[in-house]
Amino acid sequence: MTEIAAITGSIPRAARIIDVLTKAPDGLSLAQIVAESDFSKTTVFRVLANLQDVGYVFQDLESRQYRLGQKLARISQTACRTDIAAISKRGMQRLAALTEDTVFLSIPEGAAAICISRATGAFPIRTLTLNVGDTRPLGVGAGALALYCSMSRKERETIQRINKNWMADYGVSEAELAADYAVFQKTAYAANFGRIVAGTSAISVPVITGKGRLVAAIAIGAIDARMTPERINTVLIPAMWQEATLLAQRIDEMEQG
Amino acid sequence: MTEIAAITGSIPRAARIIDVLTKAPDGLSLAQIVAESDFSKTTVFRVLANLQDVGYVFQDLESRQYRLGQKLARISQTACRTDIAAISKRGMQRLAALTEDTVFLSIPEGAAAICISRATGAFPIRTLTLNVGDTRPLGVGAGALALYCSMSRKERETIQRINKNWMADYGVSEAELAADYAVFQKTAYAANFGRIVAGTSAISVPVITGKGRLVAAIAIGAIDARMTPERINTVLIPAMWQEATLLAQRIDEMEQG
DNA sequence: TCTATATGTTCCGTTTATCGGAATGTTTTG
DNA sequence: CAAAACATTCCGATAAACGGAACATATAGA
Missing domain, CATH: 1.10.10.10 (Winged helix-like DNA-binding domain superfamily/Winged helix DNA-binding domain)
Structure with a gap:
């Protein structure tokens, strides 16, 4: 309504x-x-x-x-002390080229996640769930979920309180979020199988600096058929972790030098 | 009042x-x-x-x-399609190093001039008439005057109409502005001898792209004693024109490539 | 742990800036 | 030069902004 x-x-x-x-x-x-x-x-x-x-x-x-x-x-x-979107560009493009899927970069801002960068791969069916600039409540969608799950208990509670109505707009209950969180703890990546847009799935890993600061999440979206456990574990996740680590290092460098 | x-x-x-x-x-x-x-x-x-x-x-x-x-x-x-402040940085520093004075870069925006960059030289008495971000009515101060004088007759009339009160705040009459304009036409640079801040003088040249678009003005300010006709003509102006030409070229490149 | 202090948030009656329609200027176009 | 499009100003009605005070929450100290 x-x-x-x-x-x-x-x-x-x-x-x-x-x-x-x-x-x-x-x-x-x-x-x-x-x-x-x-x-x-x-x-x-x-x-x-x-x-x-x-x-x-x-x-x-x-x-x-x-x-x-x-x-x-x-x-x-x-407003943007370190321009993460710019720094991440090459890595995003590498991921998109390797996987042929769509790669998203989201950052946390208050109780929201903002998509600040996107790269599209060669696969003909493109999954453009998020546009650059779009915001989601932390926890809804793969990228926002990876961010949510990488936060402290206290922060997660605050987020749930703030985003109550907003999350309801996406039809995500607290129980579902808790379940997603549990899965993240086991697999170390966030997954969203067709919850937001039917037929498309996405997975995401957080980007965390050397000092433990959560700065972003890298997500990859594709049609369900391309998101097999096999491919996720052997191709996507390793590549994503690699780029996440690289990006975290580059951000650390920026903020010191 | x-x-x-x-x-x-x-x-x-x-x-x-x-x-x-x-x-x-x-x-x-x-x-x-x-x-x-x-x-x-x-x-x-x-x-x-x-x-x-x-x-x-x-x-x-x-x-x-x-x-x-x-x-x-x-x-x-x-808001800033080409980041002139960034592009000009090196040139500004070169000028400041060479002349030891303070160098300002201003751009036109409506009927105002905005200082978007500044570089200070080694001379111990520093002339910091403008801070980055400061605005002046077009025509008031060396940089804003160079911009004003590089515009069409129609534009200049519009500016005078819009800035009437604002110019009065600086105690600049239309007659004075007309006189300054005449001087610019002869010397090809704008000059402001102690009108805004007593004891300090400034001169300025416009930055004009290959297509004739006025993009900025480079100004140099110093205490009166350093602004001799001799030094202006043999040292400052040649160097300023050189950097203005260089900057114009780089902007042209940016907007094509 | 409990109290005190600082800080953040909500409430509410009053005031004032905002609203949009209509009238008035101004510029472009045929 | 007339007409159309566009930009700007005026004005009464209304809704939004205002700030003081009450309330809630967080932080610091006993």
């Missing part, structure tokens, strides 16, 4: 407009933003005026089109 | 809080943000809740501290 909740409040509206502008690096006219955002012309105009005041947006002198400003660029530089 | 205008409205408040968080990449507690921002606890809490909803901010699970989220990182990547 997903009520189509209308966006309300200035900040969500501003975020929506920034989102629209993000998809058009070369700028958009007021009318275009109105069309994309479904807000009234006046509202868009006023929000844009506010965003201009704070430097997040500016208006091209000739075209009058609105574009994202440098201020946002500066903010984001502190 | 600078009335201390209290920040009002959700968007400016949100921007202020994001600013505060930008200065603390490792997160801040609610109380700390309240202290830094001068908003009531309730307001900060509510704004943070909004920012969490849109993914700009998240709360660390254990420490409960608030931090900037990945969403902002992604937004900023489109």
Whole structure:
């Protein structure tokens, strides 16, 4: 019963407009933003005026089109202290090439997992369950499950409390999550067989630095037929562990040097 | 007559809080943000809740501290399509080493100039008129003046209209700006002798790509004693033009390759 | 372990910024 | 030069934001 909740409040509206502008690096006219955002012309105009005041947006002198400003660029530089997406790129591509499946990289953020990178392999049926930028409650989906299972008991409890409703949206009960956790403890990887999208399965391993900090999870998704125990154990998991270790090392290096 | 205008409205408040968080990449507690921002606890809490909803901010699970989220990182990547600050770094450092003075790089954004990079030379008296991130109305200060003077007549008129009040804040009249423009046309560089900060002078040249697009201005600032016509013409300007040409080439390469 | 203090979260009546429709300017287009 | 599209301002009604105070939770000290 997903009520189509209308966006309300200035900040969500501003975020929506920034989102629209993000998809058009070369700028958009007021009318275009109105069309994309479904807000009234006046509202868009006023929000844009506010965003201009704070430097997040500016208006091209000739075209009058609105574009994202440098201020946002500066903010984001502190938002991602180490650019894991960039560091991991090569390893992700190696995995995708080797396995021919789709490889995802997710990081934890609060009680959510965010997909920050994706690489697709050569296999003709592609499993694109997650787009870059998508978020899931920790524990739902292979990558988010690997992250969840790699956290302390206290953290896991906090997560369950926070994500109660969100998890329900995905139809995942606490019992199922507990079962998944138990499996992870035995196999040392997270698995999700067709729970989110029927016909597709995914497995995932965590990326943990030398100091024990959980930084990400590497996941591989494919159609069920390609996810045989045989292939998982002999091909996928070894390769994933290798890349996870490599990535963890590179992150350690970055944060020291 | 600078009335201390209290920040009002959700968007400016949100921007202020994001600013505060930008200065603390490792997160801040609610109380700390309240202290830094001068908003009531309730307001900060509510704004943070909004920012969490849109993914700009998240709360660390254990420490409960608030931090900037990945969403902002992604937004900023489109905000700066070519990272001029990064590309220019070496050249800026070369200039600072050669001249021993302070080198600034500013880019135009709407009717403003934003300083996006700075390099300091060895000379013991440092001229730090601009910080990275500072904005000036186009035409005020050497860098912003070089940008202004490199624009079309139509653009310059638009700028004057938009920046009328803002320029007045700096005590720059339209007549003075017109005079500066005339000088630029003759000398091919912008100069600002002690107008903004007494005792310091600055000169600037524009950075223009092969296709004629104005992308930035390189400026050098120093105490008046170091800004002799002799030194400007034989040392500074040639070096600046060289680096400006180099930078323009590198930007062209970036945007094609 | 229990108390005290600091910190974080919710409640609620008041105020004020936000809302969108309509009117007014402004620029592009035929 | 007229008409259409587009951008900006105005305005009354309303809903969202506001902050103080009450409540809950976490941290530190006895």
